[in-house]
Amino acid sequence: MQEKLLRASFVILCALAGYLLVSFHAPWNSLPFLGLILGMVIGLLIVVLEEMLRKAPSRLLTTGLFGFFLGLILAKVLLVLLSAFLPSQGLLALAVQGTLMVAGGYLGAILAVDKGREFNVASFVRLLKEQPRAKSYKILDTSVIIDGRIADVCETGFLEGTLVIPQFILRELQHIADSSDPLKRNRGRRGLDILQKMQKKVDVHVEISDMDFPEIREVDAKIVALAKALNAKIVTNDFNLNKVAELHGVAVLNINELANALRPVVLPGEEIRVYVLKEGKEYNQGVAYLDDGTMVVIDNGRRYIGQTIDVCVTSVLQTTAGRMIFSRLKEEAEAA
Numbered sequence: 396m397q398e399k400l401l402r403a404s405f406v407i408l409c410a411l412a413g414y415l416l417v418s419f420h421a422p423w424n425s426l427p428f429l430g431l432i433l434g435m436v437i438g439l440l441i442v443v444l445e446e447m448l449r450k451a452p453s454r455l456l457t458t459g460l461f462g463f464f465l466g467l468i469l470a471k472v473l474l475v476l477l478s479a480f481l482p483s484q485g486l487l488a489l490a491v492q493g494t495l496m497v498a499g500g501y502l503g504a505i506l507a508v509d510k511g512r513e514f515n516v517a518s519f520v521r522l523l524k525e526q527p528r529a530k531s532y533k534i535l536d537t538s539v540i541i542d543g544r545i546a547d548v549c550e551t552g553f554l555e556g557t558l559v560i561p562q563f564i565l566r567e568l569q570h571i572a573d574s575s576d577p578l579k580r581n582r583g584r585r586g587l588d589i590l591q592k593m594q595k596k597v598d599v600h601v602e603i604s605d606m607d608f609p610e611i612r613e614v615d616a617k618i619v620a621l622a623k624a625l626n627a628k629i630v631t632n633d634f635n636l637n638k639v640a641e642l643h644g645v646a647v648l649n650i651n652e653l654a655n656a657l658r659p660v661v662l663p664g665e666e667i668r669v670y671v672l673k674e675g676k677e678y679n680q681g682v683a684y685l686d687d688g689t690m691v692v693i694d695n696g697r698r699y700i701g702q703t704i705d706v707c708v709t710s711v712l713q714t715t716a717g718r719m720i721f722s723r724l725k726e727e728a729e730a731a
Contacts, residue, residue: 410435542632548650571586637649675697
């Protein structure tokens with residue numbers, strides 16, 4: 396009820412304003428009731444517009460207002476550019492300027508509403524706030540290259556950014572590949588083959604870095620210095636390099652830790668079937684291995700070496716070298 400009274404009062408005020416404006420301006424002062432009617436019509440139109448705006452979604456209103464003001468700005472710019480070709484004074488100049496401003500605001504609002512999802516204030520503000528991402532670097536050390544699993548990880552797409560191979564790492568690989576020891580020579584050649592394989596992949600970006608630190612002699616210290624210079628992460632399997640890098644505040648991606656995290660979870664009380672491969676360090680122990688390489692220690696399992704048996708898990712120990720599972724024979728667990 397109060398809203399209706401407010402709207403009626405607003406229409407009456409508009410009508411009175413129109414009446415007064417016409418009454419005091421020649422040559423229309425002889426027709427004051429024309430101003431009264433025009434004021435009332437304008438007031439009614441504003442009330443109708445207010446009702447429509449109330450029903451419109453807030454997102455639509457925000458988008459429409461944004462487009463309207465953007466259209467006004469563009470229309471004003473257009474007027475400045477075309478000022479030399481448009482009349483500068485008189486009623487015609489006002490008509491042209493008013494028409495362009497109204498047309499600009501109208502077109503801006505209509506296009507903004509029509510393009511709703513693509514053109515909204517939130518997206519515009521988010522676009523202004525977004526900053527280009529810094530390039531992500533991952534430095535590979537000798538151990539992780541020779542290991543070879545890094546190539547498989549890259550194939551899965553879980554490792555993004557640019558893989559950096561320092562020149563001093565390449566020299567170390569070449570030195571290993573030229574070794575007189577057949578085992579070292581094969582490991583060095585394997586590392587070079589892995590790098591060549593990764594370079595041929597289209598979705599993996601490998602970059603050779605010439606940056607060096609002549610004042611630093613140790614390769615691990617050079618890798619840490621390079622990581623600091625490039626704000627990069629180190630990808631390694633070397634436990635010592637991992638600890639040194641963490642002490643210097645450099646992020647490390649350890650492939651062994653990733654492999655341990657992906658191993659299947661075995662809980663105490665579960666039964667597993669294993670092949671007893673050898674005896675353990677303690678008396679009467681047997682040792683078996685799961686498919687992923689996890690060691691299984693079996694109490695009283697020594698007599699079953701060379702056999703496949705069922706065991707019950709008693710505990711799981713996570714170490715820096717990997718996960719160890721302690722178990723006992725199934726019949727002993729059932730008896731207990």
